[in-house]
Amino acid sequence: MAQGKNAFYAQSGGVTAVINASACGVIETARSNRQQIGKVYAGRNGIIGALNEDLIDTSLESKTTITALRHTPAGAFGSCRYKLKSLAESAAEYERLIEVFKAHNIGYFFYNGGGDSADTCLKISQLARTKGYPIQAIHIPKTVDNDLPITDNCPGFGSVAKYVAVSTREASFDVASMAKTSTKVFIVEVMGRHAGWIAAAGGMASDRKTEIPILILFPEIPFERKSFAAAVTRKIKRFGYCSIVVSEGARDTTGRFLADQGLKDAFGHTQLGGVAPVVAGMIRDDLGLKYHWAVADYLQRSARHTIVRISNSPYRWTIGEADLNRVANREKMMPRSFISRNGFGITARCRQYLMPLIAGEDYPPYRQGLPLYARLKNIPVKRKLANTFNL
């Protein structure tokens, strides 16, 4: 039987609870279409695996293990934070990739990541064409932040949205119980970078049947300390307590992050974190109220135990296509129409958008009380190139 060219698959950037489900989809689909796609080689630790010619032969993993990827969080082949330089700055990187792809008869490049990965895909496909070794470069969307343009929503967002909505409801029940004599304000810090999608999911904790006083601090809305304190006071007066969902990317009116650790990651993005204690300090200093704060960090991003992603009628979807240059390096923020007039809540339109993304439950299998996640053998493909590449 004739076999198609091999495919290369790599995971990039911060992993999610469902990036392995995308890997599972690529591998299973390739396996059932041998005429089109031969073997799927995965990059060990993302694109670095291609540069180092450190490829994993996924054909050596069992069917059961590949199926189990669907419910296994994080990146089964390893991910990386390594941004390829521009073509002008470092053509060598791109040429090395094409050299490796050529050596292993790779005709398909699947890159599973955010906007940066789309940009890499774009450059690879452009360069490959000019080098006379055409490669079909396909970007598989992945972010927790939901900040990719064009796609209705991004795999990785539904699971974190559900986690934040459920946890905010649960913790709000807790603070409501304690408010009479103790904690009156609960603050939870969530991810999302510059976009407020994940924070918006906190707003879903409250609905008509279960009303909860929630204030959301969106990156899209410049933070004003006075109006914030006034909003908290109003909630406390009416409900006796208040829950605050603060995005790691919340900024003040000068554009400065409320919490800036001063570190930058490999992509040159500021490393965020620690805004919850900053807001807690304001609650203490401005209002003298007792508070508790939590930072969800990796717990939200890797949480598989509350995950959903079941497409339900009337929620329907189809898979579309988008040119890479419409996706690469663009961030999709929350539209103003999704944020309530006072800036601290979500609107009915936002609720409609989020509802199908957190609907349904999809629990993983358990063994002795713990979720049973797949671990691959990750056997390397024999190297074919004599030269190595210095990262």
Place this chain on the structure above:
Amino acid sequence: MAQGKNAFYAQSGGVTAVINASACGVIETARSNRQQIGKVYAGRNGIIGALNEDLIDTSLESKTTITALRHTPAGAFGSCRYKLKSLAESAAEYERLIEVFKAHNIGYFFYNGGGDSADTCLKISQLARTKGYPIQAIHIPKTVDNDLPITDNCPGFGSVAKYVAVSTREASFDVASMAKTSTKVFIVEVMGRHAGWIAAAGGMASDRKTEIPILILFPEIPFERKSFAAAVTRKIKRFGYCSIVVSEGARDTTGRFLADQGLKDAFGHTQLGGVAPVVAGMIRDDLGLKYHWAVADYLQRSARHTIVRISNSPYRWTIGEADLNRVANREKMMPRSFISRNGFGITARCRQYLMPLIAGEDYPPYRQGLPLYARLKNIPVKRKLANTFNL
């Protein structure tokens, strides 16, 4: 049909994911034993409800709602942090309680809380006898910290243990994916006050089938910065990454909490929190490694979505009794035999103890993607006393 005396039930201190399950048990059992127990009156916001004669008539709640308490986190009647003074200091408080109980024909006092609540029960039962109005005072154990003596384990601990074990496994998968080029150390701060039980549950994330490098910082083991840094280095060398579970109650060799906000709660206990960023700072300063940190706070305590509490063969249990003076105001720490020799891990014996406590899954019902929790009507009982009580 003859009716027994009424019962008073109140929730005290930090609530948990399962304190309402205890309430459900009391109310349902009373309802099916009318000859012994008449109505169950709940204190609004704990013992304060009794002092203020603000009693909730639980007989006005539907059967369905009371059943739904079993899976509803936090305190359905409100809890409080209000420690009764000693008999010598404030006999008035205790006399007021007995006055209220007498007015409402209350013969049973159920107090659902930790060691302080057991102490209150003890005092009530002693005073009631001397006042010629005997009351059966029953302490219902409730802590997340698992630090009550005598009982094998404490309702509220199993759910948080499962949450911490699952989340530590998930987040460890995440950091393992990122470690090659980015985050190498993940730190999660958990509750537990002065006892390391909850932190120990983090050790369950790793088992023979799914080995994960985990270091635990127990309150029972004085923290030494140098040996800690060395232990992290060893894990990184061998696995490429490391997860750290730090108890909020971790202390240095002088007995000082690693993170002490300097606040005290109504019971005079130091208010803990914020040790994760302190440990993260050490990782940065001593080892120069990239880290992420999370603070689970109320998320762990209220998390219902991962809860267990199914007693399985070979795990069997019976309900025993203990005199209140053996429980009141005592903390049960982790036995040294449960902690590994180097102080950073759990032993096989600890694992055996914890295993049945996190076994099994018990998911709540969901509606539109969110857990459906009960909210009671909480209708007050008509006051019978002319005088009020100043707290």
